[in-house]
Each structure stands twice: as structure tokens, then as C-alpha cells.
Amino acid sequence: MPQLNQSRRTFVKSAGALAAVAAAGGAASALTQPTDALGSKQEDDRIAWSMCNVNCGGNCIFQWHVKDGKIAYMESDNIGDKAFQARACLRGRSMRRWVNSPDRLLYPMKRVGKRGEGKFERISWEEAIQLIHDKIQYTIDKYGNEAIYFNYGTGMYSTTGRNPSKRLLGMLGGFVNQRYDYSTHMMSASMPYMFGSNKEKGSVYSPYDNVNASSFSEAEAHSDLVVMFGNSPADTRMGGANAVWDFARVREAIKSRGGKIVNIDYRLNETSAGHSDEWIPIRTGTDAALCAALCHEFVVDGKTDEEFLSAYCVGWDESTMPESAKGKSKSYKDYLMGVGYDKIEKTPEWASKITQIPADRIRQLAKDLENAKAPFVCQGWGPQRHSNGEDTARAISMVPIALGQIGLPGTNTGQREAEPPTYLVSALPFKNPIKTQLPVYQWLNAIDHGSKMTAANAGIGGAEKLGSDIKLLISYAGNCFTNQHGDINKVHEVLADESKCEFILVWDTVLTDSGKYADLLLPDAMRAEQLNMQNQGYSEYYTGVTVGGPAQEAPGECRTHYDACADIAETFGIREQFTEGRTQEEWIEFLYKQGREKHPEMPTWEEILEQGVYKRELPPSIGLKDFRDDPSAHPLGTPSGKIEIYSEALDKLNDSWELAEGEEIHAIPVFWPGPDGYGEVTEEYPLYCSGFHYKSRTHSSFGFIKEIDEMNRQQAWINPIDARERNIANGDKCRVKSPAGEIEIEAKVTPRIIPGTVGIPQGAWHDADMNGDRVDKGGCINTLTSYRPTPLAKGNGPSHSIIVQITKA
Numbered sequence: 179m180p181q182l183n184q185s186r187r188t189f190v191k192s193a194g195a196l197a198a199v200a201a202a203g204g205a206a207s208a209l210t211q212p213t214d215a216l217g218s219k220q221e222d223d224r225i226a227w228s229m230c231n232v233n234c235g236g237n238c239i240f241q242w243h244v245k246d247g248k249i250a251y252m253e254s255d256n257i258g259d260k261a262f263q264a265r266a267c268l269r270g271r272s273m274r275r276w277v278n279s280p281d282r283l284l285y286p287m288k289r290v291g292k293r294g295e296g297k298f299e300r301i302s303w304e305e306a307i308q309l310i311h312d313k314i315q316y317t318i319d320k321y322g323n324e325a326i327y328f329n330y331g332t333g334m335y336s337t338t339g340r341n342p343s344k345r346l347l348g349m350l351g352g353f354v355n356q357r358y359d360y361s362t363h364m365m366s367a368s369m370p371y372m373f374g375s376n377k378e379k380g381s382v383y384s385p386y387d388n389v390n391a392s393s394f395s396e397a398e399a400h401s402d403l404v405v406m407f408g409n410s411p412a413d414t415r416m417g418g419a420n421a422v423w424d425f426a427r428v429r430e431a432i433k434s435r436g437g438k439i440v441n442i443d444y445r446l447n448e449t450s451a452g453h454s455d456e457w458i459p460i461r462t463g464t465d466a467a468l469c470a471a472l473c474h475e476f477v478v479d480g481k482t483d484e485e486f487l488s489a490y491c492v493g494w495d496e497s498t499m500p501e502s503a504k505g506k507s508k509s510y511k512d513y514l515m516g517v518g519y520d521k522i523e524k525t526p527e528w529a530s531k532i533t534q535i536p537a538d539r540i541r542q543l544a545k546d547l548e549n550a551k552a553p554f555v556c557q558g559w560g561p562q563r564h565s566n567g568e569d570t571a572r573a574i575s576m577v578p579i580a581l582g583q584i585g586l587p588g589t590n591t592g593q594r595e596a597e598p599p600t601y602l603v604s605a606l607p608f609k610n611p612i613k614t615q616l617p618v619y620q621w622l623n624a625i626d627h628g629s630k631m632t633a634a635n636a637g638i639g640g641a642e643k644l645g646s647d648i649k650l651l652i653s654y655a656g657n658c659f660t661n662q663h664g665d666i667n668k669v670h671e672v673l674a675d676e677s678k679c680e681f682i683l684v685w686d687t688v689l690t691d692s693g694k695y696a697d698l699l700l701p702d703a704m705r706a707e708q709l710n711m712q713n714q715g716y717s718e719y720y721t722g723v724t725v726g727g728p729a730q731e732a733p734g735e736c737r738t739h740y741d742a743c744a745d746i747a748e749t750f751g752i753r754e755q756f757t758e759g760r761t762q763e764e765w766i767e768f769l770y771k772q773g774r775e776k777h778p779e780m781p782t783w784e785e786i787l788e789q790g791v792y793k794r795e796l797p798p799s800i801g802l803k804d805f806r807d808d809p810s811a812h813p814l815g816t817p818s819g820k821i822e823i824y825s826e827a828l829d830k831l832n833d834s835w836e837l838a839e840g841e842e843i844h845a846i847p848v849f850w851p852g853p854d855g856y857g858e859v860t861e862e863y864p865l866y867c868s869g870f871h872y873k874s875r876t877h878s879s880f881g882f883i884k885e886i887d888e889m890n891r892q893q894a895w896i897n898p899i900d901a902r903e904r905n906i907a908n909g910d911k912c913r914v915k916s917p918a919g920e921i922e923i924e925a926k927v928t929p930r931i932i933p934g935t936v937g938i939p940q941g942a943w944h945d946a947d948m949n950g951d952r953v954d955k956g957g958c959i960n961t962l963t964s965y966r967p968t969p970l971a972k973g974n975g976p977s978h979s980i981i982v983q984i985t986k987a
């Protein structure tokens with residue numbers, strides 16, 4: 179197991195503010211003395227370590243080479259074992275263009291135009307701090323702390339990144355908590371009903387762990403078949419020690435033992451494009467139908483593991499149903515065999531019409547799965563980001579469950595490959611006295627009619643209802659007001675009404691389109707401009723920590739989030755309580771040392787300052803291994819302690835919750851088309867449309883960097899059959915229209931997408947005249963999505979469930 183803790187060469191020279199911080203023990207400056215093109219030494223070159231701060235989950239390692247107090251160029255991880263280097267992808271390698279962008283916000287600014295117009299005037303930090311004080315105090319006095327919401331945002335990860343605001347608000351009485359996240363919303367809500375989540379039983383569900391899922395390294399070691407549903411690390415997690423690298427090793431290992439990888443996706447994505455195994459194109463949003471047909475074939479072929487299903491599961495067949503549901507033909511097997519509620523047998527022919535996959539191809543895939551010694555079935559987070567995503571996520575897990583291929587070497591539970599369980603250091607601590615949780619996709623409804631939102635009609639957690647409409651909204655390093663949310667035109671209507679949300683504070687490095695809705699806009703310092711500490715991310719399978727910086731001074735009046743929050747705390751008379759007498763640099767040292775107490779193998783503080791990076795590999799893991807080995811000693815956190823294919827709790831919610839017309843919560847993971855899903859296209863909107871994550875951006879982060887945009891243009895993928903019907907040629911400027919809005923975008927005519935579906939890379943920055951035609955020239959897919967939270971999670975399922983027409987512009 180490689181461990182990296184070698185020393186770097188020592189510091190040579192620093193400059194300006196950097197030297198001052200270093201003298202205070204704050205700057206990590208491991209230095210080299212590279213030679214320039216002519217071979218002469220660059221005496222003042224030094225390296226400041228950092229990590230990519232965006233939310234792809236990789237947190238790849240940066241070395242900022244500094245000359246004359248400015249970043250001259252960037253290298254990534256080039257230390258230690260080459261097979262274990264967290265090298266940045268094209269996005270991370272463009273970070274210098276972000277740090278030094280002419281678009282950086284430089285001063286605090288107050289809105290002067292209408293909300294959303296993007297007109298601001300410069301004010302001083304003193305005025306800004308006072309304004310924040312006054313607005314927080316006013317909101318608490320008039321509406322209470324439950325009128326404050328700190329919005330989802332992931333553009334500046336770090337141990338001291340997002341938490342300063344939360345720490346401050348917690349000390350002022352609290353704020354409404356976020357429930358779930360935009361990445362795994364439907365999965366996070368529905369999977370616990372199948373796999374359980376109960377602290378007392380010791381089985382707490384998270385889509386970000388290795389308890390419920392196996393690592394790619396386990397597939398590499400033991401699997402002979404990998405089946406991936408909508409999972410493309412080569413598009414999403416492209417860094418060196420990131421999931422794509424793990425996947426590359428899986429691919430080589432599987433090939434060497436004569437196995438194969440099958441990729442099921444509506445696009446021939448970058449992960450399946452790079453190798454010769456199989457791509458099975460599927461109509462978007464219909465994975466649960468394919469899974470039902472696969473399980474049907476397992477039954478017909480006598481390949482289900484009845485012993486496992488009977489001992490470890492509830493709801494597979496009549497004999498394993500709970501008392502409350504016996505004799506009602508409500509089991510999953512009844513559903514498959516046509517004796518369930520809909521009396522339709524889930525044959526490959528049935529699934530073929532829905533999925534567009536030939537029936538024989540479905541049969542062949544079933545045989546491959548039956549014959550595999552160790553099938554590793556996994557899903558990305560795209561399949562669950564549909565209007566039927568709560569059922570889809572569980573349905574994919576039914577494939578290994580039906581075969582009893584769970585908890586064994588080389589197998590997986592049908593979830594995304596496992597993520598690291600070990601974080602070496604903690605983030606800045608905060609406590610929130612308010613326990614009320616708002617599903618993350620519901621903040622707009624909470625502004626519009628929050629006080630009417632309850633557990634039963636909006637999935638409010640921790641309380642029966644929300645105590646107030648949201649009146650004060652804060653966003654730190656996020657673009658989720660508009661760009662990453664659904665139905666941007668609706669968002670505009672709600673936010674433009676100043677009587678609803680009364681104050682919006684946005685804290686960022688550039689003016690995002692969400693930032694245009696700010697009443698107060700604050701300029702944040704980049705991670706490269708302060709001492710920074712970060713764990714490894716959550717999408718690769720090692721653990722580590724990076725400490726370093728600043729590489730250069732922040733421009734203009736940019737400040738760290740921590741320092742500004744400390745000043746706000748002072749206006750409330752709680753500076754000392756907020757800081758506990760520590761600067762940000764001292765907190766980082768404190769948190770690092772705390773981490774080292776738990777993990778004494780870590781370098782000392784002095785050593786990490788010098789070497790910048792510490793990392794170590796983790797052994798492979800098998801999801802639900804303990805449960806498989808001894809289900810009595812390690813019951814799951816479900817009411818029965820078993821895998822609940824049929825969930826009584828979900829059945830009850832379907833009866834007790836207030837659902838919109840046509841909505842249902844299903845006790846078993848059926849194929850339910852969902853709004854704007856299969857069968858919902860119309861004459862006006864005859865095509866399905868789905869978003870996908872794209873190489874040029876991490877969500878919307880990097881979306882303003884022209885260089886990577888030019889390499890990976892924002893294009894609507896369309897099959898030649900659909901393009902021909904519309905007289906659209908590759909590169910044509912097109913209009914894509916949905917019931918929610920319209921965008922302008924270039925066409926990419928390609929057989930790499932299934933006919934009948936348009937694919938649009940998500941995250942492109944919204945760019946429309948909201949007082950004019952509202953046609954979005956930026957090509958942001960959320961102009962097209964509806965805002966209709968899903969039945970159970972109340973989540974962003976509509977992200978990939980859209981119906982559209984596309985025409986030549």
C-alpha cells in the first residue's frame with residue numbers, strides 16, 4: 179500500500195502577504211527550483227499546494243508554481259506511485275483562468291436595478307457587513323429563524339469553505355436545514371426503505387459510503403461482468419486517482435479474465451466509447467422496465483436465488499410478504515409474472531416496447547448476468563434523476579438481489595461504486611439548533627408558500643411543518659437559484675417578487691446567473707488565495723489531505739468567507755464565540771492536529787506544511803458484506819432488518835401523504851413512466867430530452883471558461899434519423915422548446931444517441947433577456963425542465979425527464 183509522506187525541498191523565498199502568512203505559521207510552501215527554457219534557475223519559484231475545489235468529487239491535487247508573487251503555471255500531482263496520482267483533468271487544469279479571470283468579483287456590491295436585472299453599485303465592506311447584520315436581525319425579529327435558508331452550493335469545497343456562514347447562523351439561533359442534495363435526491367430518499375437507515379441498528383444509509391456499495395477495486399479483483407446503468411466516470415470524474423482511473427483498471431482486469439463490461443445508457447458515453455465491449459442504448463428513464471424484464475428472465479430460467487431471497491429479503495414473493503400485505507398479490511415476483519396489480523407479465527417483449535432494446539438483447543443480457551460468477555451491477559446518479567427516479571434506483575438494485583449476488587466477492591448492490599469511508603480531517607464545526615429540514619429542491623416553494631408546507635405534502639423533515647416562508651436566502655459559491663434548479667422562468671417569477679423573499683445574499687467569485695438575483699453580492703477569495711486544507715473527495719477510493727497556499731494575493735477587496743463572517747459576528751457581539759480566538763489559519767492547524775490525533779500515521783503539522791500532500795490507498799470493500807455473512811448479527815436498518823423489496827412504510831406513505839394528481843409512492847420498485855417520461859410525448863413535443871454531465875464543466879463550475887467550452891461545445895445531441903426529419907445538419911443552430919421554456923443551441927447529429935431522444939449537457943450558463951423573449955442563448959437545460967418535485971423525495975427528478983421539439987433556428 180503506497181504511502182506518501184516524503185519531504186519536499188525547502189522554502190527559498192516568498193513575497194508580500196505570502197511571507198507574512200508563512201511567518202505566522204500559516205503558509206505551506208514546498209519549493210522547487212525548476213529551470214527555465216534557457217536552463218537558468220528561477221530562484222523565486224515556489225510551490226503552493228491546493229486541491230480542485232469543485233464538486234465532481236475528485237478533489238485532484240494542484241501545485242501552483244509561483245513567481246514574483248503570482249501564479250505562473252500549474253502542475254498537478256506528480257509525486258509518489260504513478261498509479262496513485264490525483265492528476266487534474268482538463269477542468270482542473272483551467273483553474274488558473276478562473277483565479278485570474280477578468281470576470282472576478284472585486285468589491286461588495288448592492289443591487290440598484292430590479293431584482294434579476296444584474297445591476298449593482300459598489301459599496302464598502304463596512305456597509306455590506308452592517309446591511310447583513312440588519313437583514314438577519316430584522317428577519318429573526320419579524321419571522322423567526324425558520325425564515326432563513328442557506329442554499330445548496332458546491333463551487334468552493336474546503337474544510338473552511340461553506341461552513342463559516344452556517345457557524346454564524348447557528349450561533350444566531352439557526353436556519354432551516356437542507357435535506358438530501360441535488361446529486362442523489364431521489365436515491366437518498368428511496369434507498370433507505372430498501373436497505374435501511376437506522377443508527378441504533380448500526381446500518382445508516384448513505385449514497386456516499388462503502389457500507390451499501392462495493393468499490394471498483396473489488397470489481398477489479400474479482401468480478402467477471404460489470405453492468406453499468408447510466409454511469410460514466412469518463413464524463414463526470416475524470417481525474418487521475420478518480421473513478422475513471424479506477425474504471426480503467428477494472429476494464430483491464432475484467433478483460434484479462436475473459437469477462438466484459440456492459441454499459442446501458444441513452445448515449446454512447448465517453449466511458450463506453452473508449453472500449454470494445456457493449457453499449458446497450460436505452461430510452462431515457464426506462465431502466466426499471468429493463469430491470470423487471472431481466473428479473474422476469476431469471477425467474478423463467480430458474481436462476482433466482484430463492485434461498486437468499488427468502489432468508490434476506492421481504493417482498494420477493496408471497497411467502498416473504500409482511501402480514502399486512504399477504505394474499506393481495508403485491509409481491510415483486512407477482513408484479514413480474516403478471517399476477518400483480520397491473521396483470522401485465524414483464525416479458526422482454528413488454529420491456530422492449532418501452533426501452534427500445536430488442537427483446538433478444540434483453541434475454542442475452544439476462545443470460546450473461548445469470549452465468550457470471552461475480553456480476554458487479556452499478557448505477558450512476560443520472561437514472562435516479564428522473565421523475566420516476568425513486569423507483570428506478572431501487573429497480574436497478576433488484577438485478578443483483580434477484581440473483582443473490584450481494585455481499586459476495588466481486589459483486590455490488592446496484593448502487594454507484596463505493597466511496598471512501600475515511601476522512602482524515604474535519605471541517606470548521608457548526609451547530610444548528612433548528613431541526614427542521616427542507617428537501618433541497620423545495621426552497622423555491624418554501625419562498626412562495628413555505629408556511630403551508632408540511633411533512634405530508636412537501637417532505638419536510640424534523641418537524642411537522644415549516645415555521646415560515648423563506649424570507650432571507652443565502653448562497654455561498656453556488657449557482658442553484660437559477661442555473662442548477664428546475665424551470666428557470668418560474669424561478670425568475672418568484673425571485674423577482676421582492677415581497678416574497680425579502681433579502682438575497684450571494685457570495686461568489688464571479689457573477690453567475692444566480693448571482694444576478696442578489697440584493698447584496700460579496701466577492702470571495704479563491705482557494706488559491708488563502709491557506710487551504712481539503713480532504714480527498716468522495717468519488718475515488720483513497721484517502722488523503724492537502725494543505726497549502728496562498729499562492730497569490732486575492733484581487734480587489736476579495737476576502738475569505740471566514741474573515742467576513744467573523745466581522746458579521748462582531749456586529750452581533752459574538753466575535754469571540756465565533757472565532758474561539760482563532761484565525762482561519764489557526765483553525766486549519768487546529769483541525770489538522772485534531773485529525774492527526776485520530777490518525778497518528780499522518781505527518782506532523784510542520785511536515786504537512788512542507789510536503790503539502792498526504793495520501794494513502796484503501797483496501798477494496800464489498801457492500802453489505804457483514805449483512806451477507808451474518809444477517810442476525812448485522813441486520814439492516816429497515817424495520818425487518820432485511821432488504822425490503824416491498825416496503826410497508828412506503829405503502830403507508832402512499833396512503834397518508836398528500837400527493838398530486840397522478841402521483842403514487844410504490845411499495846415495490848415498479849416501472850412507472852413518471853411525468854414527462856415514457857408515453858408522455860405529444861405532437862407539439864414529440865421527443866424525449868435528458869441532460870448529462872459534461873467534460874467542460876462540473877455542474878456549472880468552469881462554465882464561463884471559454885477555452886474548455888471551445889474544446890467541448892455546448893451542443894444538443896440528436897440522432898441522424900430525428901435530424902433528417904427536421905432538416906437539421908451537424909453544427910446547425912437550433913431551438914429546443916419544452917412546455918417550460920426555449921433555448922438556442924448548436925446541433926450535434928450523431929448515432930451516439932438513441933433515436934427519439936435529445937441529449938443536452940447540463941450546467942451551461944443561462945443567458946436570456948428575461949424582460950424580452952426569454953429564449954436562453956446559453957443553452958441551459960434548466961430553462962426546459964419543469965418544477966414538479968417527485969412524489970417521495972420531493973426532489974429534482976424532472977432534471978432528466980423533459981419532452982421537447984427541436985427545430986432549425
Ligand code: SF4
Pocket residue numbers: 230231232234235236237238265266267268269270271414415416417418420876
Ligand atoms: S476530476 Fe474533478 S476534481 Fe479532478 S481536476 Fe477534474 S474537475 Fe477537478
